[in-house]
Amino acid sequence: MNVLGIIFAYAEKDNLRELTKPRTLASLPIGGKYRMIDFILSNFVNSNIFDVSIITKNNYHSLIDHVGSGKEWDLTRKIGGLRVLTPFASPDAKGNGIYNSRVEALAYNMNSIKSSRAEYIIMTDCSTIYNIDYEELLRFHIERHADITAVYTNKILDPSLMAYDMPLLTLNESCRIEDFRLSSDEKSRRTDDFKSSTDDGAAINRSSGLGVFVIRKSLLESLIADAMAYGRFDFYKDILQRLCGSLNIQGYEYTKFFMGIDSISSYMRANLKLLDTEIRNKVFENVVYTKVKDSVPAEYVSGCVIRNSIISDGCRIEGTIENCVLSRGVKIAKGSIVRNSVIMQNTTIMEDVNLNYVILDKDVIVRENRKLSGHETFPVVIEKGTIV
Amino acid sequence: MIYAKKKEMIAMLLAGGQGSRLGVLTKDVAKPAVPFGGKYRIIDFPLSNCVNSGIDTIGVLTQYQPLELNTYIGNGQPWDLDRINGGVSILPPYVKGKAGEWYKGTANAIYQNSNFIEMYHPDYVLILSGDHVYKMNYELMLDFHKETQADCTIAVIQVPYEEASRFGVMSTYENRQVYEFEEKPEDPKSNLASMGVYIFTWEKLKSYLIQDENDPESENDFGKNVIPAMLNAGERMFAYTYGGYWKDVGTIESLWEANMDILDPNVPLKLNDPPWKIYARNTGQPPHYVGDHAELKNCTISEGCMVYGKVDHSIIFPSVTIGSGAKVSNSIIMPNVTIGEGAVIEYAIIGENAVIDRGATIGCVNAAKLSGDHREITVIGQNIRIGALHCVTAGEMVEENTPREELSK
Numbered sequence: 001m002n003v004l005g006i007i008f009a010y011a012e013k014d015n016l017r018e019l020t021k022p023r024t025l026a027s028l029p030i031g032g033k034y035r036m037i038d039f040i041l042s043n044f045v046n047s048n049i050f051d052v053s054i055i056t057k058n059n060y061h062s063l064i065d066h067v068g069s070g071k072e073w074d075l076t077r078k079i080g081g082l083r084v085l086t087p088f089a090s091p092d093a094k095g096n097g098i099y100n101s102r103v104e105a106l107a108y109n110m111n112s113i114k115s116s117r118a119e120y121i122i123m124t125d126c127s128t129i130y131n132i133d134y135e136e137l138l139r140f141h142i143e144r145h146a147d148i149t150a151v152y153t154n155k156i157l158d159p160s161l162m163a164y165d166m167p168l169l170t171l172n173e174s175c176r177i178e179d180f181r182l183s184s185d186e187k188s189r190r191t192d193d194f195k196s197s198t199d200d201g202a203a204i205n206r207s208s209g210l211g212v213f214v215i216r217k218s219l220l221e222s223l224i225a226d227a228m229a230y231g232r233f234d235f236y237k238d239i240l241q242r243l244c245g246s247l248n249i250q251g252y253e254y255t256k257f258f259m260g261i262d263s264i265s266s267y268m269r270a271n272l273k274l275l276d277t278e279i280r281n282k283v284f285e286n287v288v289y290t291k292v293k294d295s296v297p298a299e300y301v302s303g304c305v306i307r308n309s310i311i312s313d314g315c316r317i318e319g320t321i322e323n324c325v326l327s328r329g330v331k332i333a334k335g336s337i338v339r340n341s342v343i344m345q346n347t348t349i350m351e352d353v354n355l356n357y358v359i360l361d362k363d364v365i366v367r368e369n370r371k372l373s374g375h376e377t378f379p380v381v382i383e384k385g386t387i388v
Numbered sequence: 389m390i391y392a393k394k395k396e397m398i399a400m401l402l403a404g405g406q407g408s409r410l411g412v413l414t415k416d417v418a419k420p421a422v423p424f425g426g427k428y429r430i431i432d433f434p435l436s437n438c439v440n441s442g443i444d445t446i447g448v449l450t451q452y453q454p455l456e457l458n459t460y461i462g463n464g465q466p467w468d469l470d471r472i473n474g475g476v477s478i479l480p481p482y483v484k485g486k487a488g489e490w491y492k493g494t495a496n497a498i499y500q501n502s503n504f505i506e507m508y509h510p511d512y513v514l515i516l517s518g519d520h521v522y523k524m525n526y527e528l529m530l531d532f533h534k535e536t537q538a539d540c541t542i543a544v545i546q547v548p549y550e551e552a553s554r555f556g557v558m559s560t561y562e563n564r565q566v567y568e569f570e571e572k573p574e575d576p577k578s579n580l581a582s583m584g585v586y587i588f589t590w591e592k593l594k595s596y597l598i599q600d601e602n603d604p605e606s607e608n609d610f611g612k613n614v615i616p617a618m619l620n621a622g623e624r625m626f627a628y629t630y631g632g633y634w635k636d637v638g639t640i641e642s643l644w645e646a647n648m649d650i651l652d653p654n655v656p657l658k659l660n661d662p663p664w665k666i667y668a669r670n671t672g673q674p675p676h677y678v679g680d681h682a683e684l685k686n687c688t689i690s691e692g693c694m695v696y697g698k699v700d701h702s703i704i705f706p707s708v709t710i711g712s713g714a715k716v717s718n719s720i721i722m723p724n725v726t727i728g729e730g731a732v733i734e735y736a737i738i739g740e741n742a743v744i745d746r747g748a749t750i751g752c753v754n755a756a757k758l759s760g761d762h763r764e765i766t767v768i769g770q771n772i773r774i775g776a777l778h779c780v781t782a783g784e785m786v787e788e789n790t791p792r793e794e795l796s797k
Contacts, residue, residue: 275677289672296426297425309678311677317684326675
């Protein structure tokens with residue numbers, strides 16, 4: 001396919017606190033053995049797009065460690081392949097090459113983007129897990145003679161799973177987008193709009209953008225050059241909102257399942273949602289690739305009790321787990337009871353521990369007899385490497 | 389000839405065996421490609437051992453049913469064997485000049501690939517077979533080979549005397565030099581059994597391979613011909629004693645046992661060993677899911693599984709579904725098997741992609757025959773479907789679908 005994929009590895013705003021302190025959003029572990037970026041990279045690869053650039057901004061070490069050369073996603077290619085773009089501090093770069101907005105990020109990485117052979121660009125955030133066929137999206141874009149195509153959804157399955165920053169779109173009958181507004185501009189949106197609409201089951205009449213755009217590369221180049229020249233740095237306000245009258249910006253409706261992750265509670269809920277077999281089948285409809293760790297199969301010792309949980313390779317379970325999502329290499333010792341929790345890689349829980357609604361980051365050790373309990377909307381979060 | 393960097397030692401892995409004693413399990417695949425240990429295939433063990441021992445050039449000699457094995461090995465990437473110099477090469481028999489021939493025996497297979505070996509100008513050649521499960525550092529064995537200035541070093545393991553007659557047995561002096569070698573003797577004089585792992589000084593081996601090839605009486609086999617010939621000629625041959633876990637998984641019984649050994653904390657086969665990982669091609673499946681009424685006891689479960697039933701003392705490979713109310717015990721369930729609701733599976737090996745329908749029983753008790761301390765192992769072949777409520781007697785080897793209509797109540 002004639003497409004360069006661009007992934008923004010960070011969120012402009014997120015409320016993931018301790019979870020995104022040691023890492024950028026793209027490398028946030030989720031669903032057991034995955035990281036956020038796995039879903040997006042797999043979408044590209046499953047849509048036959050093998051030219052992908054990841055734009056990073058800060059704390060991207062874990063991301064680089066995770067994606068490596070892109071081998072596991074079949075992205076080690078001579079033509080195209082995977083590129084990780086980091087802020088580029090050259091003496092003459094403005095602001096030391098550090099970017100604060102999407103427009104600047106694209107502008108500072110334009111040399112690399114220009115060097116791709118692709119004619120079209122598909123840009124995406126990585127705060128949402130979705131399952132889209134980009135080939136079909138590109139066909140739509142070309143058929144509609146669109147300048148820009150924005151992916152939106154009307155189907156808010158669960159408003160609590162929406163990313164905070166999702167833009168709201170207003171479309172006319174021919175799917176042309178007439179107005180963009182950032183949801184963060186409407187502070188009341190979440191509490192009133194969505195809550196009331198889901199309570200009485202009525203549909204929401206405004207569409208939400210998923211942060212996925214298709215644009216011809218040459219057009220993006222000129223739009224970004226233009227915006228930079230006039231000091232207009234906001235991609236949504238200064239490009240989409242300003243130009244939706246003059247450019248043909250089309251909306252492409254996404255109707256399948258998605259989960260936005262932008263806060264501790266939405267992170268917790270998204271993980272627990274995956275325990276639902278129907279949702280899991282939707283999320284894993286196509287293969288989702290991730291870094292291979294060559295861990296051994298999970299080991300269950302006599303006396304363990306497992307209820308409704310996802311368990312990754314390399315785990316060893318001697319205790320009780322219920323409604324949990326376990327990443328690779330988690331150890332749960334005898335007598336411990338873990339409920340409704342998300343446990344990341346190589347975390348060890350010793351004997352007679354009791355946990356409920358807890359998120360344990362990587363390499364945490366919970367010592368004997370500890371008790372931690374949070375709530376679904378406010379889980380206890382234990383930072384990476386902590387000994388409790 | 390293509391320029392290839394000189395290697396001190398390269399490995400030649402004999403993976404052409406049919407493994408006929410594994411019956412239906414090797415109907416469509418070569419023995420080294422038989423699944424083992426919850427996510428591996430047997431060949432992962434020698435391949436990973438090589439890589440972990442610093443050997444990065446491996447020739448895999450294939451002959452019998454190579455398709456699945458070739459696809460599995462691919463470019464060698466899962467074992468880090470996609471190298472610029474060396475890496476893994478699949479070596480099937482090929483036509484030379486006007487005539488081509490199959491590999492007549494293990495020694496002939498190496499002889500036919502002398503050109504491949506010569507490309508790397510190795511000082512030593514490591515000969516391995518693709519049907520053993522063990523973790524071994526070949527580098528230490530090479531050190532021993534160099535120290536003793538041997539022409540051939542044979543890895544040996546101590547076995548009980550009563551079992552020694554199943555192996556090639558070595559008699560040695562105190563310094564481990566071999567003075568006698570017997571292939572499967574009726575009355576073994578020693579209990580040092582050959583593991584089928586040899587290091588040869590290449591120049592020496594080459595001359596014996598040529599000599600062996602010119603002998604029309606020879607069966608062209610290492611154990612039967614080449615090793616005895618070298619010994620008779622008075623070459624320096626040493627036995628290298630290996631103290632770890634080693635198992636020939638050539639029979640249904642030993643394949644089952646070796647899998648069960650993984651679950652036994654007293655057996656020194658530890659797979660969860662980060663500095664000595666066993667690498668395998670990944671299936672790309674999500675983590676497995678365990679449902680509300682599942683009961684798991686002393687078992688290992690792999691990626692992509694959905695478990696709703698009971699599993700006790702069993703090894704479950706990737707992408708297996710175990711329906712609610714189903715009971716699996718003392719069994720090996722290979723990849724992609726579906727086990728229907730209420731099915732009962734005891735002392736069995738279920739081949740890849742098999743479907744056991746609702747309520748079927750595998751390894752029926754009423755006709756149970758005892759082999760040693762447990763029931764005889766029942767084997768269901770690859771892609772076989774066992775109809776609902778059907779009963780398969782213990783010890784049977786099922787090669788054909790049992791129709792759904794055939795309900796035995």
